[in-house]
Amino acid sequence: MTEYNDVQDSGSVDVKKVRKSDLNKVFWRMQFMNITNNYQSMQAIGFMSSFVPVLSRLYENETHEQRVEAMKRHLEFFNSHVNADALILGVSAAVEETTDEEEKETVTAIKTGLMGPLAGVGDSLLKFTWLPICGSIGASLALNGSVLGPILMFVLYNTVNVATKYYGIHIGYSQGVEMIKGAGGNILQRIANMANVVGLMVIGALIATIVNVNIDAQISAGDNVIEIQEMLDQVMPGLLSLLITFFVYKIFKRTNGKHAPLLILGVMVIVILLTMLGVLGA
Secondary structure, X not given: OOEEEEEOOOOOEEEEEEEHHHHHHHHHHHHHHHHHOEOOOEXXXXXXXXXXXXXXXXXXXXXXXXXXXXXXXXXXXXXXXXXXXXXHHHHHHHHHHHOOHHHOHHHHHHHHHHHXXXXXXXXXXXXXXXXXHHHHHHHHHHHOOOOHHHHHHHHHHHHHHHHHHHHHHHHHHXXXXXXXXXXXXXXHHHXXXXXXXXXXXXXXXXXXXXXXXXXXXXXXXXXXXXXXXXXXXXXXXOHHHHHHHHHHHHHHHHOOOOOHHHHHHHHHHHHHHHHHOOOEOO
């Protein structure tokens, strides 16, 4: 089996216990990490279950009591973005391997310190940037009648989704805590900032091209007929699309997303009624 080797400055080779095959097993196990989510410990059970191959390797020659304590250590509260979990799993494996039993509280401290910041990075990069980009590409194709829309969205999103999990585990283990400190931390922050900018650009383009509001009503003044939609377009094309998107966003934010299905249904009902009344056009 392939092993990770760390060449020291002295020229000696330090063969690490955790193998590449162990980290690959962690990768496959973490695909089901959120199945056991609960309000008491959130992702803790899934984290521990994913981490079992590493603990089995590190504690294969230890007592049963030590293995039990190691598993209990990873059942404490844990919650982060699922893609960021991969990096934390890798870092935790490196710290577990390089600390003595008296220093194991360091593992918990590092997990606790990383889960918040990396959750923000994961949300910025995947949920609020890459997913809208894939959705807008897929929606554009689907609106044109192409069956490739949902297929392309699925492929594009999961290419990044799977890659970040696989390489996150391996990079997290090989780089250890240094991945998060110093220059590594700055790089992650820069990536998050760039992701926010790209995400805003994508959302802006999405509003202008996908959200289509067309007022069919007219105002008659004697022999003159004023087209409301034409008048609004002269002021600012896409103004109604922007205002309605902003209004829906404010409601969504005020309710913390708790009533998203009801909000979607409400918008559909209002649009249907206004179309039947002749206020909105197709």
